[in-house]
Amino acid sequence: MADSGAEPAAAEADQGAEQNSTRERILDIAQELFTELGYEKTSLRQIAERLGYSKAAIYYHFASKEDILMALHMRLHDFGFGALANLDPGQMSGAVFTALLDQLTDQILGHRGLFVLHERNRAAVEKLHRDAHHDAAHADLEIVIRQALSDQRLAPSLRVRMACTIGAVMGALVLSGEVFSDIPSAELGVLVKDAARDLMAPVTSS
Amino acid sequence: MADSGAEPAAAEADQGAEQNSTRERILDIAQELFTELGYEKTSLRQIAERLGYSKAAIYYHFASKEDILMALHMRLHDFGFGALANLDPGQMSGAVFTALLDQLTDQILGHRGLFVLHERNRAAVEKLHRDAHHDAAHADLEIVIRQALSDQRLAPSLRVRMACTIGAVMGALVLSGEVFSDIPSAELGVLVKDAARDLMAPVTSS
DNA sequence: GTCTATATAGGGATAGAC
DNA sequence: GTCTATCCCTATATAGAC
Numbered sequence: 001m002a003d004s005g006a007e008p009a010a011a012e013a014d015q016g017a018e019q020n021s022t023r024e025r026i027l028d029i030a031q032e033l034f035t036e037l038g039y040e041k042t043s044l045r046q047i048a049e050r051l052g053y054s055k056a057a058i059y060y061h062f063a064s065k066e067d068i069l070m071a072l073h074m075r076l077h078d079f080g081f082g083a084l085a086n087l088d089p090g091q092m093s094g095a096v097f098t099a100l101l102d103q104l105t106d107q108i109l110g111h112r113g114l115f116v117l118h119e120r121n122r123a124a125v126e127k128l129h130r131d132a133h134h135d136a137a138h139a140d141l142e143i144v145i146r147q148a149l150s151d152q153r154l155a156p157s158l159r160v161r162m163a164c165t166i167g168a169v170m171g172a173l174v175l176s177g178e179v180f181s182d183i184p185s186a187e188l189g190v191l192v193k194d195a196a197r198d199l200m201a202p203v204t205s206s
Numbered sequence: 207m208a209d210s211g212a213e214p215a216a217a218e219a220d221q222g223a224e225q226n227s228t229r230e231r232i233l234d235i236a237q238e239l240f241t242e243l244g245y246e247k248t249s250l251r252q253i254a255e256r257l258g259y260s261k262a263a264i265y266y267h268f269a270s271k272e273d274i275l276m277a278l279h280m281r282l283h284d285f286g287f288g289a290l291a292n293l294d295p296g297q298m299s300g301a302v303f304t305a306l307l308d309q310l311t312d313q314i315l316g317h318r319g320l321f322v323l324h325e326r327n328r329a330a331v332e333k334l335h336r337d338a339h340h341d342a343a344h345a346d347l348e349i350v351i352r353q354a355l356s357d358q359r360l361a362p363s364l365r366v367r368m369a370c371t372i373g374a375v376m377g378a379l380v381l382s383g384e385v386f387s388d389i390p391s392a393e394l395g396v397l398v399k400d401a402a403r404d405l406m407a408p409v410t411s412s
Numbered sequence: 413g414t415c416t417a418t419a420t421a422g423g424g425a426t427a428g429a430c
Numbered sequence: 431g432t433c434t435a436t437c438c439c440t441a442t443a444t445a446g447a448c
Contacts, residue, residue: 038329040246123244171373
């Protein structure tokens, strides 16, 4: 587990086209190291070392270490809106939720590294949110879900099922490390979605 | 979320009797701060401040900052053996696994703070393991589970279901934050165990 | 765009007084 | 058992040469 360098990290980080700009390379390396060692334990010196450049070079592309994490957060943040767009607030039900989870599953499968990064650096990312350099127009998918889970107008059985379902998806795709590297992505996706459906079925009136 | 001081943290940390020794108080405060701010971001100065003592005082009770985390890890580590004792290696099946998860659910409900601490500081705890100050007689529940999940002799559908089930339990009890604080522990336990059973049922030959 | 050199701060850890 | 004072190292960040 945490086998660095074995897999091409750049393969899944192609959002701004495949222009291997220095900035993107820094982000790729940072994503890898932040995930492996943790954000706080990763020094800019280490990033620069792996990059082949000097430490100060990074400051040309990013104002601070925090800015690097912010950029990585933004990579993920944008994807969240895809699922949020189809979300009608106040209409959260079992059926809607199940559909939402299917989307989430696909997004995690497509950008797994980013989700693992966030999972392993929750404290640092939350501090980012608190210092709120991007409070405007910021509505995390996570916050929406948390609201639904806290909604006491819903039955406890439904709320707990929803939390279990999110956990099931996260458990199989994010927390599981490399244990499923022998299973094709597509198959993994089907199995996880099936599990989510079985989990929500008893509390969903379709 | 992460509402510190609102709940009596000492209430669940009564393993060595209720002797509020300085050492235990340090551990309780550290557990709180490590969870809230993250291990790396928490300084000994902060711990000492909240303790009312000076920073160096902590070094009387613990050899290093890492030692504090180790002590907290040990608090949890011991509980793991309870579930491990009933575990017959090589006999991992759906039914065995479901029973194991029931035990895990109860243990998380009883020591939730410790599990949250570990979840939010995976990098630091893993480094602890690597530096192996306690390699002897050390068999984490997590390692056993990871082995089972990686076992290619088992059907992918079973392996993924197991990962989903662990995730479901963790999702509802650990990752969920404070969203279920209005639901009694006992009810929460029943709902989670039901979910785990529904999840494992399709792949369990009973 | 990348480098060297350096300023500055903060945190872990030690020595030894009380 | 607890304290003050201090050492030392590392890491972020800046200034300015090339």
